[in-house]
Amino acid sequence: MNTLFFTFxxxxxxxxxxxxxxxxxxxxQRNRADRVKWNKSPWQxxxxxxxxxxRDGTKIIDVAAEDVENKSDKA
Amino acid sequence: MSRHAALETxxxxxxxxxxxxxxxxxxxxxxxxxxxxxxxxxxxxxxxLCFGGSFIGWSNPGLxxxxxxxxxxxxxxxxFVPRNAHIGAPAYALLEGIALGGISMMFEAQYPGIxxxxxxxxxxxxxxxxxxxKSGLILPTQNFRLMxxxxxxxxxxxxxxxxxxxxxxxxxxxxxxxxxxxIGFSLFVVAIAxxxxxxxxxxxxQGSEMGLPKYMEWYGAFALMVTLVxxxxxxxRLLAKLQSRR
Numbered sequence: 001m002n003t004l005f006f007t008f009x010x011x012x013x014x015x016x017x018x019x020x021x022x023x024x025x026x027x028x029q030r031n032r033a034d035r036v037k038w039n040k041s042p043w044q045x046x047x048x049x050x051x052x053x054x055r056d057g058t059k060i061i062d063v064a065a066e067d068v069e070n071k072s073d074k075a
Numbered sequence: 076m077s078r079h080a081a082l083e084t085x086x087x088x089x090x091x092x093x094x095x096x097x098x099x100x101x102x103x104x105x106x107x108x109x110x111x112x113x114x115x116x117x118x119x120x121x122x123x124l125c126f127g128g129s130f131i132g133w134s135n136p137g138l139x140x141x142x143x144x145x146x147x148x149x150x151x152x153x154x155f156v157p158r159n160a161h162i163g164a165p166a167y168a169l170l171e172g173i174a175l176g177g178i179s180m181m182f183e184a185q186y187p188g189i190x191x192x193x194x195x196x197x198x199x200x201x202x203x204x205x206x207x208x209k210s211g212l213i214l215p216t217q218n219f220r221l222m223x224x225x226x227x228x229x230x231x232x233x234x235x236x237x238x239x240x241x242x243x244x245x246x247x248x249x250x251x252x253x254x255x256x257x258i259g260f261s262l263f264v265v266a267i268a269x270x271x272x273x274x275x276x277x278x279x280x281q282g283s284e285m286g287l288p289k290y291m292e293w294y295g296a297f298a299l300m301v302t303l304v305x306x307x308x309x310x311x312r313l314l315a316k317l318q319s320r321r
Binding site for chain 1: 112119198199208220
């Protein structure tokens, strides 16, 4: 009985893996800014916004680049 | 993903291994690019090879050390030369299967029925975490990765020290005994091994989104396989500790 139960779990789990594995993740998983950055080493954590002030008083804000939509391209 | 966001995610490499892999993303498209389906199918091939190897190991337990050592060599080679993962990953799966077959046979002789329980639990955890990842119940971040990396490195160091101490007739008692602390430690290691699966899913998902070269399917499947082998062994140890208390 024990063997049958665990065999059933193993087969069912493999079935789920081979079907669900080929499906894309949810939007919630994909569309977020804090995803793992695989090009960076693990100890390079989430980068905080850095603001540095220049001698002339201007400020440089160092943050992640964002998508900028150009409305004139759509027209 | 916009061009700028892609650059932020993959373009500025701090890690030479991943940086080199991800920087080639734009040269590949269509059938030449990594896909989810390809990675899952290749994981299936590796699992089949591992099961095949385990039948050999089960009937020849003397091959355990050969499987472990050569499997380790194949794993190191694949990690550093991902371009040849189509050779290294199947070799790793087969050799590790031989070692797992022998180890499983020894556990089964001592605790009948333990192997099928460990297999069922391993694949059960795989499917549950895959569902949690795909649905967005678990959202891995860079800090999550750091936490897992630290915990995994700590466990590896502890095992290494214990292994070296065993040559001098000593060992770190609590990681091997069946007391409450030993079982708690095993539970912790199983949890860390299981959470590593989430990172593997994320690597495969992001790699296919960015259109990495095709051979990275083998590399992703290999990463998943390494974690599954580790998870299976830890579950086997945990179940053995639990059964030895009866």
